[in-house]
Amino acid sequence: MAALFPPWTNTATRIVLGALAVAIAGAIATPILYARTPFATGAGDPLLQPVWFDHRHHVRDDGVDCLYCHEDAERSPYAGVPATERCMGCHAQIWNDSSTLALVRDSAATGRPIRWQRVHSLPDFVYFDHSIHVNRGIGCVSCHGRVDEMAAVYQVHRLSMSWCLDCHRDPAPHLRPRDRITSMTWEAASPAELAELAAQYRPRSLTHCSTCHR
Ligand code: HEC
Ligand code: HEC
Ligand code: HEC
Ligand code: HEC
Ligand code: HEC
Numbered sequence: 558m559a560a561l562f563p564p565w566t567n568t569a570t571r572i573v574l575g576a577l578a579v580a581i582a583g584a585i586a587t588p589i590l591y592a593r594t595p596f597a598t599g600a601g602d603p604l605l606q607p608v609w610f611d612h613r614h615h616v617r618d619d620g621v622d623c624l625y626c627h628e629d630a631e632r633s634p635y636a637g638v639p640a641t642e643r644c645m646g647c648h649a650q651i652w653n654d655s656s657t658l659a660l661v662r663d664s665a666a667t668g669r670p671i672r673w674q675r676v677h678s679l680p681d682f683v684y685f686d687h688s689i690h691v692n693r694g695i696g697c698v699s700c701h702g703r704v705d706e707m708a709a710v711y712q713v714h715r716l717s718m719s720w721c722l723d724c725h726r727d728p729a730p731h732l733r734p735r736d737r738i739t740s741m742t743w744e745a746a747s748p749a750e751l752a753e754l755a756a757q758y759r760p761r762s763l764t765h766c767s768t769c770h771r
Pocket of ligand 1: 639
């Protein structure tokens with residue numbers, strides 16, 4: 558009697574089962590991996606802003622300190638974006654007929670604020686505070702990267718829980734002197750300097766859930 562299933566069907570079955578296993582594994586793994594890509598987390602995407610404000614000109618070329626425009630970072634949970642008056646402090650005099658600044662002049666004349674798009678945004682159930690970090694020796698560049706080299710600000714780190722915790726477990730290597738908080742290029746000259754900073758700030762390792770979820 559001829560075999561009900563000829564021998565080649567064994568191979569065919571293995572191939573079909575193999576393909577199925579790969580497809581199922583892929584279906585599970587793809588969204589997990591996707592969720593971790595910069596594409597899904599938004600890291601790396603510059604946004605289209607109403608005015609093309611370029612940090613490279615203002616910070617790198619003109620040497621304006623971060624805190625001149627984001628002064629609240631030192632004393633409040635929010636760094637904030639500057640009001641139009643801050644721009645007009647310079648642009649009433651310089652580049653005051655440039656078309657790229659038309660919307661800024663408009664905002665100053667009407668009192669209607671410029672609607673800047675948010676680049677960084679944590680979920681509501683996470684508590685964050687700029688002033689604590691800034692006053693405890695963590696610099697802007699540790700969390701925001703080389704803003705002085707960005708034509709348009711984009712998110713450099715994922716702002717995920719594991720990213721926060723990586724530093725919170727052991728903040729010491731990230732410390733810097735208080736007067737170098739806004740420097741984009743400062744680096745500790747030696748391990749001894751870092752040890753001195755650690756002795757000065759004595760950073761706690763804050764990993765309990767209630768630190769960030771309150
Ligand atoms: C002359 C004013 C000015 C200076 C100086 C300045 N910024 Fe900004 N910054 C702005 C404005 C306006 C925005 C909003 C538009 C944008 O996102 O580009 C902004 C946006 C940002 C954002 C994104 C905010 C968000 O929506 O998440 C970060 C981060 C930032 N600045 C960091 C810095 C750092 C770090 C420095 C110093 C190296 C600095 N800025 C210096 C004006 C300034
Ligand atoms: C401390 C002075 C200062 C402040 C404050 C300032 N700017 Fe400027 N801005 C400059 C200078 C100087 C230039 C020319 C930079 C260059 O070409 O290197 C410039 C250039 C620009 C340009 C490009 C103009 C062009 O036509 O190329 C834009 C747009 C601009 N600034 C927007 C803003 C906005 C928006 C703010 C407020 C958030 C602001 N600036 C605050 C000094 C300032
Ligand atoms: C420990 C990490 C960390 C440090 C240090 C830090 N930032 Fe931020 N920054 C964040 C996070 C996280 C957000 C998003 C906050 C949110 O969504 O509530 C943010 C948001 C911002 C924003 C958007 C407006 C706001 O207040 O939410 C600006 C502007 C900004 N940072 C500028 C700065 C500047 C300038 C410095 C240095 C003086 C600085 N940051 C230091 C993590 C940091
Ligand atoms: C590069 C290091 C670093 C990163 C990244 C960082 N932190 Fe911190 N954080 C610190 C240090 C240092 C302190 C102060 C520790 C101390 O008080 O001794 C702190 C303190 C805090 C506090 C204050 C706790 C309190 O009430 O005293 C909160 C809340 C906090 N961080 C939230 C966050 C969140 C949320 C993120 C991620 C979005 C984050 N941090 C990322 C270093 C960091
Ligand atoms: C240093 C700050 C920090 C600490 C400490 C922390 N979290 Fe989070 N947590 C975050 C941030 C930031 C997010 C948002 C992550 C995102 O949007 O991807 C988050 C998200 C979450 C979420 C939402 C699901 C997820 O993974 O996105 C849960 C649940 C959570 N945390 C539970 C905890 C528990 C339980 C602890 C204590 C063991 C804890 N967290 C400690 C910062 C913190």
